[in-house]
Amino acid sequence: MIPQSAIRNLKPEIDNIEAIEVPLLVEAVYRRWGYDFRDYAPASLKRRIRRAVASEELPSVSALQERVLRDEACLQRFLDQVTVSVTSMFRDPGFYRVFRQLAVPLLKKRRSLRIWHAGCAGGEEVYSMAILLHEEGLLDRARFYATDLNPAALDAAREGIYPLETMKEYTVNYQATAGKGAFSEYYQAGHGHVVMRADLSKNIVWAQHNLVTDASFNEFHLILCRNVMIYFNASLQERVHRLLYDSLAKDGLLVLGRQESLQLTPHESCYQALDSRERIYQRIG
Amino acid sequence: MTPHLVVIGASLGGLEALRVLFRELPSDFPAAIVIVQHRAMEESGELAMLLGEAGSLSVGFPLDKERILAGHVYIAPPNYHLLVEEDHFAFSLDAQENHARPSIDVLFESVADACGPSVTGIVLTGTGQDGARGLATIHRRGGLALVQSPREARAPQMPLAALEAVPDARQLTLEEIGQWLFQLRIAESFECGLRNADCGSF
Numbered sequence: 001m002i003p004q005s006a007i008r009n010l011k012p013e014i015d016n017i018e019a020i021e022v023p024l025l026v027e028a029v030y031r032r033w034g035y036d037f038r039d040y041a042p043a044s045l046k047r048r049i050r051r052a053v054a055s056e057e058l059p060s061v062s063a064l065q066e067r068v069l070r071d072e073a074c075l076q077r078f079l080d081q082v083t084v085s086v087t088s089m090f091r092d093p094g095f096y097r098v099f100r101q102l103a104v105p106l107l108k109k110r111r112s113l114r115i116w117h118a119g120c121a122g123g124e125e126v127y128s129m130a131i132l133l134h135e136e137g138l139l140d141r142a143r144f145y146a147t148d149l150n151p152a153a154l155d156a157a158r159e160g161i162y163p164l165e166t167m168k169e170y171t172v173n174y175q176a177t178a179g180k181g182a183f184s185e186y187y188q189a190g191h192g193h194v195v196m197r198a199d200l201s202k203n204i205v206w207a208q209h210n211l212v213t214d215a216s217f218n219e220f221h222l223i224l225c226r227n228v229m230i231y232f233n234a235s236l237q238e239r240v241h242r243l244l245y246d247s248l249a250k251d252g253l254l255v256l257g258r259q260e261s262l263q264l265t266p267h268e269s270c271y272q273a274l275d276s277r278e279r280i281y282q283r284i285g
Numbered sequence: 286m287t288p289h290l291v292v293i294g295a296s297l298g299g300l301e302a303l304r305v306l307f308r309e310l311p312s313d314f315p316a317a318i319v320i321v322q323h324r325a326m327e328e329s330g331e332l333a334m335l336l337g338e339a340g341s342l343s344v345g346f347p348l349d350k351e352r353i354l355a356g357h358v359y360i361a362p363p364n365y366h367l368l369v370e371e372d373h374f375a376f377s378l379d380a381q382e383n384h385a386r387p388s389i390d391v392l393f394e395s396v397a398d399a400c401g402p403s404v405t406g407i408v409l410t411g412t413g414q415d416g417a418r419g420l421a422t423i424h425r426r427g428g429l430a431l432v433q434s435p436r437e438a439r440a441p442q443m444p445l446a447a448l449e450a451v452p453d454a455r456q457l458t459l460e461e462i463g464q465w466l467f468q469l470r471i472a473e474s475f476e477c478g479l480r481n482a483d484c485g486s487f
């Protein structure tokens with residue numbers, strides 16, 4: 001039997017080895033496939049890489065590196081593990097409520113609206129915004145560009161099919177946003193799933209876009225980038241903030257996630273807070 | 286420099302326990318305190334308020350990449366995992382762990398990684414076993430492991446699980462944990478202070 005103390009001495013070894021392996025894996029993925037996770041926030045990235053190793057039933061991060069270099073199907077599984085597409089409809093209802101009050105009057109002044117959902121995951125956030133704009137009479141003049149790094153998430157978003165059991169939570173969320181109708185008007189229920197109403201998505205373009213490596217591609221009146229930059233380290237956040245800024249019209253709106261704030265970025269002075277609690281900012285400079 | 290970190294995990298009964306713990310903390314507390322309290326959906330706001338009333342420390346939810354400062358109490362906001370990297374906070378929306386988000390293990394393991402020995406991990410009352418694995422990691426990396434005495438805890442499962450994972454952890458009542466925290470102020474250097482005091486066995 002191995003004495004307890006020997007095991008304890010071994011474990012820090014493994015921690016140290018992983019600290020070497022993780023950057024190597026990330027570098028390998030970048031060089032082989034062009035997906036750049038090198039400037040992701042390290043603590044949660046490491047957890048997700050460990051999960052990928054476990055779900056591939058491999059003994060080490062190095063073994064995952066070997067497989068992902070050679071096997072494209074493994075890359076897609078890796079992307080699913082490493083990008084986090086947890087999302088929901090009307091997440092943070094308070095945001096949508098305040099958005100109705102403060103942002104909608106500004107948007108109503110424009111004849112056409114270009115909206116970018118950067119990091120749209122499975123599309124829930126985009127359908128939520130489409131429903132809100134429909135209720136405010138703005139859907140017809142809006143054009144949505146919904147982008148994500150993960151092609152599998154985009155495929156799901158395009159279909160607009162969601163598990164029936166999530167609707168209960170989303171209905172509660174919707175009601176808390178001061179919704180003007182009944183949430184059930186916006187989807188058709190099938191066996192165990194729902195399909196979002198087709199007219200909601202007629203103005204949505206779904207496309208792959210990597211905030212790390214791709215450039216600005218249009219000028220927008222509203223950009224939502226919620227809960228995406230939390231996965232980036234501070235210097236990558238700075239670069240992506242530059243990209244978002246460059247993609248915003250002069251008094252366009254930027255929306256961040258609940259724990260994100262412009263306060264801690266060098267772009268703070270380019271915006272004024274429309275509602276700092278709900279992270280709605282307007283470009284001023 | 287990152288201050289010494291005190292990380293606390295609690296679940297059922299945690300609000301009450303934290304109140305007891307924080308009553309005595311001085312405003313010039315030399316460490317930073319980070320709390321994960323389960324099912325804090327409604328409670329976490331309440332928690333911040335209570336603690337704000339109770340002590341003279343500054344209490345609140347941290348923001349992404351916010352720098353960790355001594356004398357501050359940080360509470361994990363609902364629905365995100367809270368992690369520590371180098372000298373700042375990070376968040377993730379990864380799946381629940383131990384049926385929880387925020388999860389105590391996620392915080393504790395990141396803190397053990399980032400800060401090694403200059404950490405005190407504390408597991409308080411609660412159901413389930415979140416925190417046990419994280420406390421073991423903190424201990425393994427040279428940090429200090431404290432567990433609320435299961436006899437005193439309103440829900441003993443979490444302390445029991447933590448003690449099983451870290452048999453060397455110190456079992457203390459809330460009052461004793463409060464005293465440990467208080468010592469941080471007296472000890473000129475926390476590490477020497479505590480280590481000389483009476484954790485020879487660590």
Ligand SMILES: C[S@@+](CC[C@H](N)C(=O)[O-])C[C@H]1O[C@@H](n2cnc3c(N)ncnc32)[C@H](O)[C@@H]1O
Binds near residue numbers: 083086087118227257
């Ligand atoms: C947690 S989800 C956020 C979804 C939604 N915005 C929300 O707040 O509910 C994060 C999304 O960001 C995407 N993502 C991560 N890195 C990205 C990158 N470099 N470029 C574009 N999207 C990225 C992930 O694929 C994932 O779908």
